[in-house]
Amino acid sequence: MSHGYRMVQWTPFKKSFDLVLAAGVASFIAAFVFAASAAQAPGESFTPIQLAIRAFGAAAFALLTLILCIGPLARLSPRFTPLLYNRRHLGVTCFLLALIHAVLVVIWYHSFSSVNPLVSLLVSNPRYDALQGFPFEALGLGALVILLVLAVTSHDFWNANLGPVAWKTIHMGVYAAYPLLVGHIVLGAVQAERGMVYAGFTAASAALVAGLHLWTGLREWGSDGARAEREEGWIEVGPAAAIADGRARIVAPPQGERIAVFRDGDKIFAIANACRHQGGPLGEGKIVDGCVVCPWHGFQYRPQDGCSPPPYTEKVATYRTRIVAGVVYVHEEALAPGTPVEPSIIVAERA
Amino acid sequence: MNRAQRRLHLLIWIGAAAAMAALVVTGVLAKQRVAAERGAWAQQMEPR
Numbered sequence: 443m444s445h446g447y448r449m450v451q452w453t454p455f456k457k458s459f460d461l462v463l464a465a466g467v468a469s470f471i472a473a474f475v476f477a478a479s480a481a482q483a484p485g486e487s488f489t490p491i492q493l494a495i496r497a498f499g500a501a502a503f504a505l506l507t508l509i510l511c512i513g514p515l516a517r518l519s520p521r522f523t524p525l526l527y528n529r530r531h532l533g534v535t536c537f538l539l540a541l542i543h544a545v546l547v548v549i550w551y552h553s554f555s556s557v558n559p560l561v562s563l564l565v566s567n568p569r570y571d572a573l574q575g576f577p578f579e580a581l582g583l584g585a586l587v588i589l590l591v592l593a594v595t596s597h598d599f600w601n602a603n604l605g606p607v608a609w610k611t612i613h614m615g616v617y618a619a620y621p622l623l624v625g626h627i628v629l630g631a632v633q634a635e636r637g638m639v640y641a642g643f644t645a646a647s648a649a650l651v652a653g654l655h656l657w658t659g660l661r662e663w664g665s666d667g668a669r670a671e672r673e674e675g676w677i678e679v680g681p682a683a684a685i686a687d688g689r690a691r692i693v694a695p696p697q698g699e700r701i702a703v704f705r706d707g708d709k710i711f712a713i714a715n716a717c718r719h720q721g722g723p724l725g726e727g728k729i730v731d732g733c734v735v736c737p738w739h740g741f742q743y744r745p746q747d748g749c750s751p752p753p754y755t756e757k758v759a760t761y762r763t764r765i766v767a768g769v770v771y772v773h774e775e776a777l778a779p780g781t782p783v784e785p786s787i788i789v790a791e792r793a
Numbered sequence: 794m795n796r797a798q799r800r801l802h803l804l805i806w807i808g809a810a811a812a813m814a815a816l817v818v819t820g821v822l823a824k825q826r827v828a829a830e831r832g833a834w835a836q837q838m839e840p841r
Contacts, residue, residue: 573823610798617805624813628820633827641824645817652810659803699796721798 459528463535470504471497483636495546496631499582502539503623506589507647509533510620514654516737517662520726523737530596533616537593540586547579578630585622588615606720624648665694679703679770682710682788690734692725695774701761703772704729704745709785711745712761712772719756747782765789 474497482488488496509532515522548559555562567577592613594600601609624644632641677693685691685705692715694700700715702725713734715725722738729735733742733751743750748758757779763786764771770786777783 573819574827614802614805617809621809621812621816625816625820628816629823632820633824638821641817641821648810648813648817652806652813655806656803656810659799659806662799663803 455524456528456531460531463531467501467505467535467539470501474500481639486636491546491550495543495550498539498543498546499627499631502536502543503627503644503647505532505536505539506616506620506623507651509536510616510651511654514658517658518654520737523726526738527740533589533596534593537586537589540582540589544582544586573629574633576629578626581622581629582626585619585626588619588622592616592619601719606718610720620648620651675774676764676771677701677774679772681768682765682770683768685710685770688729690725690727691770692723693772698774698776699759700725701772701774702734703761703763703770704734705788706732706745706785708788708790710763710765710770710788711783711785712763713743713745713748714759714761714776714779716758717741717743718758724758746785747780749780 475493478488478493478496509529512522512525512529512532516526548563552559552562552566555566557565563579563583564577567575567579569575569577570580592615595604595609595612604612624647627640627644632638632644635641677695679685679691679693682705685703687705687707690702690704692700692702700723701712702715702723703710703712704725706729713724715723717724717736717738719736719739719741722736722741724734724736724743727735727737729745730742732744734745735742741750741756742754743756743758746760748760750756759776759779760781760783761776762773762783764773765786765788
């Protein structure tokens with residue numbers, strides 16, 4: 443959060459997560475090398491370094507596919523939100539795998555060139571106007587540069603100094619990196635292989651990532667456009683009893699941002715749904731020790747005034763609420779971030 | 794994410810999905826054309 447930074451905040455979960463990640467990457471590379479060696483056609487012979495180039499490249503692409511699936515999966519089911527907490531570890535690992543792939547390519551294919559190996563990588567094949575023999579290396583290099591920027595700026599230091607909007611805009615560069623990698627593989631390895639295995643995996647991965655993002659995006663577009671019952675700016679949220687204790691119901695006003703209406707015991711509060719950190723959905727989080735906890739990265743806000751507890755300084759907008767005949771309403775007008783609001787009290791019905 | 798970011802997100806993914814589909818189809822067609830050309834060339838080279 444905004445108060446300060448410690449270089450590494452290791453928790454037992456993070457350590458276990460990284461161990462599983464390291465084991466997963468090592469297993470993938472070992473399995474790839476074994477399968478590629480076993481599948482070599484007669485007369486085809488890959489050197490160990492060529493196998494390593496493909497294995498590290500494939501691991502980086504598979505990991506980026508997984509990374510891009512986590513966001514929409516977490517929108518579909520809260521079971522995937524723990525993966526969101528440590529998505530940065532996956533991103534940095536993905537960049538390192540891609541970097542190893544690139545370094546091996548430069549060493550193996552360009553180090554004996556008469557010009558600088560990096561220059562050789564870009565100028566040795568100038569057929570940018572033809573599909574056959576297209577210099578696919580340039581697409582991979584473009585993606586690698588984007589992944590480098592994302593890996594370097596993945597620390598919260600950059601999030602706080604650039605601001606959440608600029609940080610998020612930069613990190614949306616991953617959406618350009620993925621199609622660049624698809625082009626890199628399709629115009630490179632797919633053209634070189636005898637069969638259609640790479641083509642099939644690449645197409646399936648791209649379809650999975652794009653399909654999940656389009657599915658969740660269209661679903662949210664629909665909920666943004668849904669018309670809630672409202673009267674003089676008061677939006678009907680639903681029966682108070684239908685909101686679980688410590689949880690929220692999210693409503694979308696016709697204008698403005700979504701509102702998270704929380705229940706804490708017999709009190710009803712409403713705050714903006716978007717977390718100040720990275721826009722995480724606060725309404726999908728829960729109240730722990732009197733504070734709303736963002737499901738993405740654990741940022742906290744007091745529901746009564748939208749302020750993070752001291753020493754942190756983040757604030758979100760608050761909203762007025764009321765309860766009429768057991769039904770909760772929230773006013774669509776956002777109050778200034780950090781404005782204290784009296785909660786509405788749920789009156790227990792007599793039997 | 795706010796409403797504008799959600800819409801931008803969706804538009805980006807519509808574009809990305811179209812671009813990736815075009816890349817995969819183009820790549821596979823290019824590969825098949827090369828394979829067909831190689832096949833024809835190999836047939837020509839066969840001793841009669």
